[in-house]
Each structure stands twice: as structure tokens, then as C-alpha cells.
Amino acid sequence: MRAKDPTDEEAWAEFVKYYEKFIFHLLHRMSINADDFHDLVQEVLIKLWKSLKTYDRSQSGFRTWLARVVRNAVWDYFAREKRRSTAMAKEQEIANHLRETPATEVEAMIEKEWIIYLTGLAMERMCKVFSGEAVNVFALSLDGKSTEEIAKQLKLKTTSVYTLRNRVKARYIKEVHALMEQLEG
Known part of the structure; x- marks a missing residue:
């Protein structure tokens, strides 16, 4: 609850200390590319920090809310990877076509x-x-x-x-x- 206050840096540091490794573990279990772990953990933490002020205990439990934020961040990650992969495939197709032309x-x-x-x-x-x-x-x-x-x-x-x-x-x-x-x- 203290971490909801964006000016309480100590509370946020404590929050990160407890949850960063947990998030890292979750991402590992979700088969995220190891090269992207640290960036994605940071992205999840930023999303948590931004949306923490909207967390309402009466609406859902903290773990449920945390799971939703992590899931959405991972969903965004996979959507980005898919777009990047599609773009790379298209670029490769164009390069191959130019090479053959x-x-x-x-x-x-x-x-x-x-x-x-x-x-x-x-x-x-x-x-x-x-x-x-x-x-x-x-x-x-x-x-x-x-x-x-x-x-x-x-x-x-x-x-x-x-x-x-x-x-x-x-x-x-x-x-x-x-x-x-x-x-x-």
C-alpha cells in the first residue's frame, strides 16, 4: 500500500526488492527469450509502478492484480515480437527478391x-x-x-x-x- 504513493521512493525500492525476482521467475516460466528477461522485467515493473495507484484491494487480491499486469505486459511483448518477426520476414523476402532480380x-x-x-x-x-x-x-x-x-x-x-x-x-x-x-x- 505504501508503494502506491509515487513519492515514497523507499517503499518502491522495497517493492522492487520483493517482486523483481518473482517477476523474473514468472517470465522464465512463460518461455520468454532469455535475452529479453531483464528488459521485460523492467517493463513489467514500470507498468506496475504506473498502474499501482489504481489498484483497489476491494476489486481483487493483489496477486490477481499483479498477475493481470504481468500477463498484459507479456501479451504486449509477444505481440511486439510477432510484429517484429513479421517485419523481419517481409524484409528478408524483399532482400531475397532484390538479390534474385x-x-x-x-x-x-x-x-x-x-x-x-x-x-x-x-x-x-x-x-x-x-x-x-x-x-x-x-x-x-x-x-x-x-x-x-x-x-x-x-x-x-x-x-x-x-x-x-x-x-x-x-x-x-x-x-x-x-x-x-x-x-x-
């Missing part, structure tokens, strides 16, 4: 992604320079829509579509070249 394929994929990235940056710049309508005309033309389709969809004259598309296209090309010069040196 010819360098030219990897280079081609990187080049394709770079172009997509670079043109996306150029489009972001276009949005800052031109009105939404001008950018929409250009984007629709990149999607393969005809001048007539764009004019009908945006309720514009075809001459306006030509003018807006050509104005944005000219600036877009300059932006792509400027980005290539800036980012590729």
Missing part, C-alpha cells in the same frame, strides 16, 4: 519510380503557379482526354483548352528540367 530490372524500376516522383513534384509546383482550371485541363490531357472532351467536361471553349494546356505544358517541361538539374546535378 537482375540489376537492370532494379535499375529500370528505380528509374520509373524516379520519373513518377519527379513529375509529381513538377505537378505540385504547377498547382502553385496556375489556376485550378488550367491545371485541371493539363491533368485531363495527361489522362488522354481529347480537347473536345475536356472542353465539354469543364464547360470551356476548345480554344481556351488549347491555350491553357499549352501554357501549363510549357511551364511543366521547364519545371521538370529544373528539378532534374536541381536533384540530379
Whole structure:
């Protein structure tokens, strides 16, 4: 009960003295990886320290409450290990795939992604320079829509579509070249 007071360091030290070895023993019985024992014991103690102030003797016995905190900490540990294991397996799968993929394929994929990235940056710049309508005309033309389709969809004259598309296209090309010069040196 004294350890519930977060300012009573002596009580907390006494609590740790009595329960740390017990927690260590519990974790050993739960087949926790030996490399993780000490870290997990510390994690459990921190969880106990944080939640000790909420312990209510009338709700459950201390060992029941302690068991619940330890069980939840171990549950979190195994969930973390599972996520880590899954991530490591995925990383290994990617590494194996890259190892088996010819360098030219990897280079081609990187080049394709770079172009997509670079043109996306150029489009972001276009949005800052031109009105939404001008950018929409250009984007629709990149999607393969005809001048007539764009004019009908945006309720514009075809001459306006030509003018807006050509104005944005000219600036877009300059932006792509400027980005290539800036980012590729």
C-alpha cells in the first residue's frame, strides 16, 4: 500500500526488492527469450509502478492484480515480437527478391519510380503557379482526354483548352528540367 504513493521512493525500492525476482521467475516460466528477461522485467515493473495507484484491494487480491499486469505486459511483448518477426520476414523476402532480380530490372524500376516522383513534384509546383482550371485541363490531357472532351467536361471553349494546356505544358517541361538539374546535378 505504501508503494502506491509515487513519492515514497523507499517503499518502491522495497517493492522492487520483493517482486523483481518473482517477476523474473514468472517470465522464465512463460518461455520468454532469455535475452529479453531483464528488459521485460523492467517493463513489467514500470507498468506496475504506473498502474499501482489504481489498484483497489476491494476489486481483487493483489496477486490477481499483479498477475493481470504481468500477463498484459507479456501479451504486449509477444505481440511486439510477432510484429517484429513479421517485419523481419517481409524484409528478408524483399532482400531475397532484390538479390534474385537482375540489376537492370532494379535499375529500370528505380528509374520509373524516379520519373513518377519527379513529375509529381513538377505537378505540385504547377498547382502553385496556375489556376485550378488550367491545371485541371493539363491533368485531363495527361489522362488522354481529347480537347473536345475536356472542353465539354469543364464547360470551356476548345480554344481556351488549347491555350491553357499549352501554357501549363510549357511551364511543366521547364519545371521538370529544373528539378532534374536541381536533384540530379
